[in-house]
Every structure is written in C-alpha cells, then in structure tokens.
Amino acid sequence: MSLSVGATEAIVPHVSSIPRSTHQEAGKLSQAAYERLLGVLAQLSGADWTQPTYCTEWTVRDMTAHLAGSVTGSTSLAEFHRQNVKNPYLKEFSDPVDGTNKIQLADRADKTPAELVAEFRRNGQVAVANRQKLPWLVRKVHLPMGSLGFASLEYLMDVIYPRDQWMHRYDICVAAGKNMVITPDHDGRIVALVLRDLARSLQKQIGSRTVDLYLVGVLEMAYRFGRGSSPTAVIQMDFFDFNLLASGRLKVADVRERTVVSGDKAAADWFLQHTSVVY
Numbered sequence: 001m002s003l004s005v006g007a008t009e010a011i012v013p014h015v016s017s018i019p020r021s022t023h024q025e026a027g028k029l030s031q032a033a034y035e036r037l038l039g040v041l042a043q044l045s046g047a048d049w050t051q052p053t054y055c056t057e058w059t060v061r062d063m064t065a066h067l068a069g070s071v072t073g074s075t076s077l078a079e080f081h082r083q084n085v086k087n088p089y090l091k092e093f094s095d096p097v098d099g100t101n102k103i104q105l106a107d108r109a110d111k112t113p114a115e116l117v118a119e120f121r122r123n124g125q126v127a128v129a130n131r132q133k134l135p136w137l138v139r140k141v142h143l144p145m146g147s148l149g150f151a152s153l154e155y156l157m158d159v160i161y162p163r164d165q166w167m168h169r170y171d172i173c174v175a176a177g178k179n180m181v182i183t184p185d186h187d188g189r190i191v192a193l194v195l196r197d198l199a200r201s202l203q204k205q206i207g208s209r210t211v212d213l214y215l216v217g218v219l220e221m222a223y224r225f226g227r228g229s230s231p232t233a234v235i236q237m238d239f240f241d242f243n244l245l246a247s248g249r250l251k252v253a254d255v256r257e258r259t260v261v262s263g264d265k266a267a268a269d270w271f272l273q274h275t276s277v278v279y
Helices: 023-041 046-050 060-072 077-084 088-092 096-107 113-133 153-176 184-202 239-246 252-258 265-273
Strands: 142-144 150-152 211-216 221-225 233-238 260-263
Touching (some): 023 060, 023 113, 046 060, 060 096, 060 113, 060 153, 077 096, 153 184, 153 239, 260 265
Parallel strands (some): 211 233
C-alpha cells in the first residue's frame, strides 16, 4: 500500500480518541497477557533457552527469570518492597528498573528453565489477582520510577506490567521461532495504549507537525498525532517494528528501510526519533 499526504485526510482518527484503560479492563488484559505468555513458555525446550533476544544482554532463559521474578514481586507487599525498595542493587544504576531486573536474575541464577516456568505459572495468577485487589487509595500513590518519573502504582501495575509481558512474549517468540497469537481485542488494545502514551509524551513538543501513523502487518491501525486537520507527514511501518522502535530495542536506522514516509520528511524523521515509550 502506497500512502500520500492527501489520501489520508478525514479518514484517520486522532490518537486522543484512544480511551485510557480502566482498572477492570486492565485486569482482563493482564489475565490474557499472563495466559498467552505461559502458553509460549510451555512450548520451549532444549536450545530455545539459550537463544539471544532483542534485549541483547538476555537470553530466553534470562528473560524468563525476569518474568518469573516480576510476577513473584506482586505476590506480597514484602516481596515487592524487597525487589523495589530494599534491593541492594538499586544504587548501582541510574534507573531503578535495572536494579530490580538484576535482583530478579540473581535470585534465580541456579534455577532450571522448568523451575522458572513453574514459578511463573504458580505466581502469575496470584499477581494478576493481587493487582486487581489493590485498594483505590494505594493504586493512586505516586512513587519515583526511573524513566517513568513519578508514576502511580496503578499505572505501573495496570499498564506497564501487562505491556512488559506482551513485549517479552514477542521477544521470546522471535528468539525461539514460536508462533505468536495475535488478536485485535488484546494485542491491538495493548498497542493502542502504547500509542496513547506516545501521544502524551509528544504533545508539548510536536508543535506545528501533524503526523498520520499507519501500522501494518499482523494488525493494522492508523492514528493522527498533532493539532492539524490534515497531516504534514505520513508514516507507514510494520506493527512490530513500531514496538521495537518505541521500546528501544531497535533504532530508527534499523527500521528505516522498511518504513514508508511521505510528505514532510523532516517532520516524519522527528516523529520517529522521538518514538519512545516505557514498556
């Protein structure tokens, strides 16, 4: 499909039309993210565990250790506090997420892949339930969260945690050559929330630029960013390339040959260079 600036007028919804996730919806997204990820982990065997991933310091086994540690971190307040507050590795990094990741892997250095999957299976369901049971006042507490700035526990648990599992499911599927189940109601909604967050991060900087972003491939969606009634630039890119770029796994140069741009090339390049969202 070849796109031009004029061809997109009046047909692309504005990104502001994407509704925020409710706590109830977040529970459903989290449950599906857990079940689909567990389904992939249960398929892994042999050399699958040693395959490198887009997170270049991690193999599939390392990533699974992180995922097991993450859900275990939501099984009790004491464990959440140990990983995220009392963690001795936090002082080693500018972003506390790196310290949390390090303790999760260190805790599981001697675990077999089967033990990691068993931990994820056992505690993943507990984590989903506990996050849903958090009292409203606790969910609204804001804490310093590194690259997230001051963010609420609600945002961390309702948006970031299921997004993290979704992206790692893709990482593992690619690394181990497994099929990834994709549906609009789950995967499309997860990515729509990524686009919503991207729009919020760009709104003070976008200025006079108006960009129509088309995601194509396994799922197709299109949204307009900016204040104009018509786009100054149109970008068409693969659904997964967008997420790899937004999550920092790939840089613009890595996806440029697979990305179609029309209109104001400078505006499109600015948009791509600023496509960054916390996963």
